[in-house]
Amino acid sequence: MKTLIKNGRVYDSKNGLEGKYDILIEGNKIFAVEKEIKDQGYQIIDAEGKIIIPALIDMHTHLREPGYEEKETVKTGCEAAAAGGFSAVAAMPNTKPIADNPAVVEHLKLKSEKAAVRVYPIGSITQDSKGEVLSEIGTLAKTGVKALSDDGNPVMNSEIMRRAMEYASAFDLPVIDHCEDENLSQDGVMHEGYHSTIFGLKGIPAAAEEIMVARDIVLAEMTGIHLHIAHLSTEGSLNLVKEAKARGVNVTFEVTPHHLLLTDQAVEDYNPDTKVHPPLRSERDKNVLVEALKAGQIDVLATDHAPHTYEDKLGEFDYAAFGISGLETALGLLYYNFIKTGIIDWNDLLRMYYYKPGEILKIESEGLKQGSRADFLIFNPEREWTVDKNKFKSKGKNTPFAGWNLKGKNEITFVGGKMVYDDRGGKNEILY
Ligand SMILES: NC(=O)N[C@@H](CC(=O)O)C(=O)O
Ligand SMILES: [Zn+2]
Numbered sequence: 384m385k386t387l388i389k390n391g392r393v394y395d396s397k398n399g400l401e402g403k404y405d406i407l408i409e410g411n412k413i414f415a416v417e418k419e420i421k422d423q424g425y426q427i428i429d430a431e432g433k434i435i436i437p438a439l440i441d442m443h444t445h446l447r448e449p450g451y452e453e454k455e456t457v458k459t460g461c462e463a464a465a466a467g468g469f470s471a472v473a474a475m476p477n478t479k480p481i482a483d484n485p486a487v488v489e490h491l492k493l494k495s496e497k498a499a500v501r502v503y504p505i506g507s508i509t510q511d512s513k514g515e516v517l518s519e520i521g522t523l524a525k526t527g528v529k530a531l532s533d534d535g536n537p538v539m540n541s542e543i544m545r546r547a548m549e550y551a552s553a554f555d556l557p558v559i560d561h562c563e564d565e566n567l568s569q570d571g572v573m574h575e576g577y578h579s580t581i582f583g584l585k586g587i588p589a590a591a592e593e594i595m596v597a598r599d600i601v602l603a604e605m606t607g608i609h610l611h612i613a614h615l616s617t618e619g620s621l622n623l624v625k626e627a628k629a630r631g632v633n634v635t636f637e638v639t640p641h642h643l644l645l646t647d648q649a650v651e652d653y654n655p656d657t658k659v660h661p662p663l664r665s666e667r668d669k670n671v672l673v674e675a676l677k678a679g680q681i682d683v684l685a686t687d688h689a690p691h692t693y694e695d696k697l698g699e700f701d702y703a704a705f706g707i708s709g710l711e712t713a714l715g716l717l718y719y720n721f722i723k724t725g726i727i728d729w730n731d732l733l734r735m736y737y738y739k740p741g742e743i744l745k746i747e748s749e750g751l752k753q754g755s756r757a758d759f760l761i762f763n764p765e766r767e768w769t770v771d772k773n774k775f776k777s778k779g780k781n782t783p784f785a786g787w788n789l790k791g792k793n794e795i796t797f798v799g800g801k802m803v804y805d806d807r808g809g810k811n812e813i814l815y
């Protein structure tokens with residue numbers, strides 16, 4: 384049975400598409416994309432007034448399984464991804480146990496088989512992500528990890544990082560680093576600056592991130608590997624990466640929606656859902672990141688979806704867990720704040736949230752063309768909605784965006800030719 388999506392406005396400039404097109408899908412593939420396809424008894428989805436783009440790829444997601452199933456499971460995390468308009472996520476290895484060996488990676492692959500979206504495993508750089516002994520990088524590569532990262536933790540020892548990069552290059556894997564000098568961040572809980580002083584909270588200076596970004600760039604230059612900086616959040620880090628790129632260093636970076644939209648001022652009510660690594664930064668940092676977004680200088684957008692339980696976030700700000708549950712708000716926030724306002728367009732979004740992550744992870748990301756996998760989303764730009772964490776598919780209700788009123792929402796996600804999410808008329812349904 385073929386399905387015909389009619390009358391949608393399609394954006395995918397890489398495949399020469401911008402305007403009204405009909406899309407015919409058969410099995411898991413796109414059979415045709417044409418100005419008009421005649422109905423020959425197909426199953427029809429009317430996308431009049433809707434926008435169709437390739438479904439997004441989130442290269443920084445925490446699925447928490449195995450070990451922290453109370454926070455999230457592969458099933459719930461992938462449902463959240465489907466609802467958010469993603470067809471694929473890359474899963475960070477900071478589970479329990481850490482994905483530093485083939486058994487944990489195989490477990491994830493098995494769990495992912497029945498999930499709503501595709502899952503690409505990331506292996507840890509060091510055993511138990513302790514930063515002391517390298518993981519078995521060759522074995523991890525054979526198991527199919529798409530990158531290496533100790534995310535959640537920095538690799539403090541520069542010698543270990545150097546060796547990790549050398550091994551990674553032998554297997555053509557990018558190294559994704561969570562840049563944080565722990566001697567500087569210590570037990571800080573928010574960005575160090577005016578607001579941390581006023582709120583009486585221990586700060587994490589911008590330098591804690593920037594020093595590690597600088598070190599990693601030096602090591603990437605020395606080893607020639609592809610370095611990817613996770614959740615870049617400061618002006619200083621951005622400048623370091625820009626300079627390195629200009630010198631020809633193979634470095635890319637990602638920015639999260641929350642660092643583009645919130646500042647350290649958001650911590651003023653001591654809401655633990657504003658507590659995240661790296662911390663929400665200064666107004667200036669945020670503005671500089673938005674300028675970079677506008678100038679086309681950001682490589683990748685990524686959620687850093689970090690779900691936690693209510694209990695993990697309960698109590699005093701100082702003791703709450705770090706992290707924001709981001710998969711179900713990312714696209715709505717980015718559309719309403721940056722696309723609708725003309726700061727970026729749909730093709731910019733695709734470059735940062737589909738093509739570049741696909742290229743970095745070396746995974747299929749061919750967009751909307753005949754013969755490619757039918758992974759796309761149907762977005763309703765007129766739909767008004769309010770972020771309601773109780774409607775999240777994710778177990779992680781920890782969002783600082785609760786109650787935000789947005790216009791424009793993902794309504795349908797197709798993964799491999801199958802509709803996995805349907806929110807027409809507010810159904811908010813996952814379909815298997
Ligand atoms: N971002 C966070 O604040 N938390 C992440 C870890 C990480 O991305 O560093 C988590 O795993 O909870
Ligand atoms: Zn991190």
Ligand SMILES: [Zn+2]
Binds near residue numbers: 445687
């Ligand atoms: Zn993370």
